Amino acid sequence: MQVTSSIREPLITGGKTLKDVTHDVSRQVEGKPSLGWILGLLFSVGILLLGSIALVATLWEGIGMWGLNKTVGWAWDITNFVWWVGIGHAGTLISAVLLLFRQKWRMAINRAAEAMTIFAVICAAMFPVIHMGRPWLGAYWALPLPNTFGSLWVNFNSPLLWDVFAISTYFSVSLVFWYIGLIPDFATIRDRASGLRRTIYGALAFGWDGAAKTWSRYESVALILAGLATPLVLSVHTIVSFDFATSVIPGWHTTIFPPYFVAGAIFSGFAMVLTLMIVTRKMFHLEDYITIGHIELMNIVIIITGSIVGVAYITEFFIAWYSGVAAEQYAFINRATGPYWWAYWSMMTCNVISPQLFWFKKIRTSIVATFILSLVVNIGMWFERFVIIVTSLHRDYLPSSWAMFYPTWADVGIYLFTFGLFFTLFLLFAKFFPVINMAEVKSIVKSSSQKANK
Amino acid sequence: MERDKNFVLGVYDDEDVLLDAVTRVRESGVKIHEVYSPFPVHGLDDVLGYKRSRLPIAAFFFGLLGTTLALVMQFYMMKIDWPMIIGGKDYAAIPDFVPVTFELTVLLAAFGMVGVFMISSNLKPWGQARIFDLRITDDKHVMAIDIANNAGFGEEAIGDVLKATGATEVNKKSFE
Known part of the structure; x- marks a missing residue:
């Protein structure tokens, strides 16, 4: 039984019944793809193929194809890695953290957000793997496997190795969490279908029978997985921030990094969820499930995390001054006024100023404004990583080593490749998998429709 | 009569009616085989008397x-x-x-x-669910009662109990 305050807006509008939920979500899977979807897929696959030229060239020639030099030894590769991992965080936050807080508005968006997490982590993981130069040998460098050097093991003191464990655990646990939620919905599609579709979705549904005993176990599994995924998602970006924070480079060596990176990750992740959901709800006519109310709540999360990020930027600057360490002070002054000033101020504008516009109710309930600002936030978050990584490196300890970083076509191409991969995977998901968690949404239909009919 | 073969099914539309029905059916002495639902109904495991999952x-x-x-x-x-x-x-x-x-x-x-x-829960890619009613993954809750397990009641009597608790349909289902 659902008890919701009567002054709250219903989570599902349009007075939907259980049957409507099944129909509205399953028809995407069962029907012919729309023209918009086909064009979107062609475009994504096109970008994927175009970008794969850069990928193949890099694998063939080596990472000398990139714009890295002796001074700036990390640039777009790790910027893109951190950016994609950060985007992934919103999915787990929505499905796990909001489950623990019993926020029912998560139900309409958790499926797509988790799918986004999985695809974003795949894109992120590409970068360290390619950066190995010879990724086919990478397993020996990244995993504790016995090898021909008398088993010279991997270095467990290195944050880069912690990252290997963090990202792979995060990916596999998210995948399992997502799949467990998909099983009952695959069963719904199985029971509506016949022939080949029935066989395929029947196999995907794992023989789900909907028994009360199974549901009871399912609910315990979901709760415990949420309890495990919550510290996991916080640990992942914490460990990503350790890649920088445990070093001695001025601009990287700061204890504020873990919370600041986690807030930034959720910030950019919610922006990407909004970008995708605004398009998905329109393309698949899901406006009654993903309502303006959902968009407004996500925008509120963006204000909060955006403000945390803003405070973190200012704190960093203050601490650099207050520490009295000349190298720290220089690193920060140089960020704001040095040769990369344009990147720094793009970051400040996109991440600190633009989300504050959501304080106006008109803006945070406007679909067009939200869509534009969600793109702005993700541009800003890309610049944040670029600023932290490149500006801290380009002024080396010896002025004779000072250098600049200029991306080559291969840098740009591989970044494009991951975009192509991400959108291709997301479009395939949106067509062939139920984009909304039908079973969970059905559990709030009664309370919502009673309110809508009042 | 063989066990686990022939069932009387009570179909319910509403989860709150279902919760109440489960309690009343159990009070009447009819043993419930299992209840099938399209979504997790909170409190259903309690009224069915299931222990908490370990x-x-x-x-x-x-x-x-x-x-x-x-x-x-x-x-x-x-x-x-x-x-x-x-x-x-x-x-x-x-x-x-x-x-x-x-x-x-x-x-x-x-x-x-x-x-x-x-x-x-016997979930595996090659698993085949025993489906009592196709609508349990859509919009109906189904209470399955094993006839052989309720020797004291006839098929009719079970149907009457289910109807009295708010079942919108009462069907019979047999498995080979």
């Missing part, structure tokens, strides 16, 4: 196994098998082992628990 306990012990394996692995590799001084730290630099230990704890707890769930 899966969280399984998760805890799998997690403990993960912690142990992670620590043993790191101590063995870093201190025993090939000790090296890295950054002037002790061979067994325990704070550095925390992240990997945490990750492997979560990994084993999650996979172990989900594995046990799959086995205990």
